Amino acid sequence: MNIYTKLTTLLEEAKEHSFQLNTSETITVLDALKHISENKKILDKAIYHALVLKQQSPKVKNLTRRETQIFNLVGNGFRSKEIALMLSISQATVCTHRKNIIKKLNITGSRQLQSLAYKYTENKAINPLPTKNTQ
Incomplete structure (x- = not known):
């Protein structure tokens, strides 16, 4: 075999x-x-x-956990359709989350969202957040 x-x-x-x-x-x-x-x-x-x-990534400004997940996935180059499949939600739900993210971050449009999310995820990959000390 x-x-x-x-x-x-x-x-x-x-x-x-x-x-x-x-x-x-x-x-x-x-x-x-x-x-x-x-x-x-x-x-x-x-x-x-x-x-x-x-x-458990920290919230970007005041994003919900799901919005933060979607924000990170957008930053990694995933499209709404791919995100919907990965998270087992509808593409319309992803679009709603994207609109809410755009509103909350006070940016205009998908291009700006993609650019900001990419910069954020790249920066996080280069400078990972410090872990909490348990002392």
Whole structure:
């Protein structure tokens, strides 16, 4: 049995038994797949998406948790349709969140949202937020 067949069989069994991976396990699987995939970029995006959802990122100004998730995903180059699929919400809901983000951040239009979100996520990647001391 080749690795592809074995992997497919394992995934089908997990699906049948409603087995679910936690976020860390999902990231480990995606990282392993990245090494054998033809399209490494899509897996890199998926891994980053899982990390964005996992982390409790601070609110950008007064954005809700969901708006902050969407803001981060916009900053990573995801389109509304992709965000909707990843978050299991409708594309219309993503558009509503984007409009609310634009209002709350007092910016004009999607272009400015994309630019600001990109700069924010790039800055966060370069200068990660300090962790809280538990002393």
